[in-house]
Amino acid sequence: MTDELRGLLREGAEAHLPDRARMLARVERGTAPRPRNGERVRVLSWPKIALATLATAGTLTVSALAVVTAVQAPEPPRNPTAAAPTAAAPSSADRPAPPTEGSRTENGPLWADGSVDPHSNTYWAQSNVTLKARKPLTSLVVELRIALTEGVRDTGSWRTRPAADFDLSARREGGFLVYRWTLKPGRTVPSGEHVFAGQYDHAPGGRDAKDDTYRIEAATAAAEGGAAVWGGFA
Template identity: 50%
Template sequence: MNDVSGKLREAAQAHEPDRERMLARVRRGMATAGADASDAPRITHGPRARQRTRALSWGRVTLATLAVGATLVAGAFTVASAQKDGGRGRQVVTAPDGTGAPGTESGPLWSDGSVDPHSNTYWAQSNITLQNGEPLAALTLEVRIAQTGGVATTGTWQTLPGDDFEVTVGGSGDAVVYRWKLKAGRTVPAGRHVFATQYNHAPGGRDAGGDTYASTAATAAGGGPYEVGGGF
């Protein structure tokens, strides 16, 4: 027995501790202790409890602050994007007073007017969408773009064949007037169709509140006339 004890003492004296391995074990132990502490019951009294509560409170405040900061950054990005988009001269406009004017739906005919989102501070496009549930044998569309300063036509287009329509553009002093008329013997198939007016205008955001459109149609089956109209 004494011989065994002596050998154990000699082995202990000859052993040189591995410092890095010990430190690694300490770090792992601290990490494990921290994880266990998060799941342990909270101490609700005494100095340690107050210190722990303050630490947790500050942690929550920090996380809340970061969350709010992230929200504000996201909001700022959204606003900046909207302002950048608005720099192209886009603006929300309202339709003029429609008292006494045709509605946007009549029989199989439906319509909508809007300012194209690609409009900018010098140029704009106004779109009129017509949707007909039956083929049309007659169709006219007139668009009046109010003369708000520097308004001058730069062209038109439509999703229907251009050869099917007589298209005219003229001025009446207070507006530039665009007119489409379906040629005799031609028909408009049932569906959704877009007509567009394009024009330059004075620099800056343009108010489309004075712009109007009106359309009259008759079906190939002899129904009508149907009238729709409105603003942008």
């Protein structure tokens, strides 16, 4: 410690009301290095030194927080798709079961039979419902249900009766491709044999028709009530 610095400190201690700022300024002047050979020396004041120190400490604090945050961040799931719910594949239990009431191919004035047309091939098939009416029919509904096995798709239909006599629909219902012919009011189906057929594509290879069914409901002009027949294609 130089004699000049000692003097400055002694003056500050003897003062009645010490002036801190004034004392710091004197100390700064006393400790500042002396320029040599015209060299200019840049001296940081104590407030600047303090600010620089705080800035350095703040930078270190932010860096430390960033490191802690990176360490504590939760890891992403290793297999994000493992927890995702997957849609259950449709099972055979979702498909409607064939009728449990068996087959009834003859009732009143009606007789019917179901068969797969012999001209069906590896990619396409035609299912025929043959109806024999012993009396003229004043109302008639013929329904053909083709189970939606792989690749089944409607490609058309036909009947031996005039198309203008029937309303036709072909749609998917409850696991089946359903063809439905409904006799229009005021029209009549004469006695005799009539054929109603549905045509459809299917997956390559032989197709099992065991779940396919048909049903016919009809009535005559006589007050004897309606009649119904049904069956399969096995």
